[in-house]
Amino acid sequence: MSDLHFRVATIDDVPALVALVESAYRGDASRAGWTTEADLLGGRRTGADDIVACIQRERSVMLIGERDGALLACAHVAMERGSGNEAGAGYFGMFSVRPELQGDGIGKAVLREAERIVREDWQLPLIRMTVIDVRTELIGFYERRGYHRTGMHKPFPYGDERFGIPRRDDLRFEVLEKAFTRET
Template sequence: MAEWSFARIDEAAALACLVNDAYRATGPVKGWTSEAHLLGGQRIDSNMLREILGRDDSRILQAHLADVLCGCIHLKRASRTEVDLGLFAIRPDLQGLGLGRSVVEHAECWAVTYWDARHAEITVIDLRQDLVAWYRRMGYDFTGERRAFPYGDERFGIPKRSDLTLAVMRKALPGHTPS
């Protein structure tokens, strides 16, 4: 069973390693969620994480197994009733065991309980069909909104393709009906 905590600023380096390993397959195990075939470079760095962790409207939930950081997700209060979820990462050698579902559900429950969130939104590179299908199984649906990929900002990666687009997906959170 996972132990939960919110990341502290002094944990930014460990979080950066986890996220970059999950997104860019930097370690020995290549997880199914890697986007290394689409992007090179880093996904995030310690300075970017310290900035996120310094905001009042932002939390990074961490999952630990036996005192080892194994997953995380960023919660950002987007409005009075909406939370944006991002930086969702699971250690590649632990993917496929249900930990990802647990991390997302724990984040959603926390957002409902403490921020009275009624909806959660995520953005995903729409070419990542396996991940899109997983989010759909988690109850997220396309909103029809597309956002531009941040080409030219290598802090988020070096694109290997010119057709990257971010699709917005949304979910009514438990206890709230869709609106």
């Protein structure tokens, strides 16, 4: 997507980012794309408080993908600290593309840019993310881009409506990661 431009979000972008993330994951509008979680979760996906925290967090950026000044996509990219001598890893989350544009290559371009930031700007050896493990089509998308399932799981925060209202009782997160090589 040569006409897709990237920049780091500011506080002025918060309302538009909340609307984008919500539209990509929740409610009927999200069903226009393939990343919807509407059958898994109701309620909110994010709020202004979450976006502001990502923008203000040290070693973190909210990456925006735009075309002609229009917000098309975003992702949170952050540095996770390593323990001891471990270099740490990048973290990729809150990945959202306008539902009607999903499948047009925008998401792949955002993912590549996030990986570039982690690999080149921050010089970290790998990038991680968490995905709801019943989202097999989404996990497949990431596997085709070099991510692998680590087998590590994290519990879904049932009872904390900041993360949505579950429609199922078997949700949990799986950690995916991609190590960078000289070729990636």
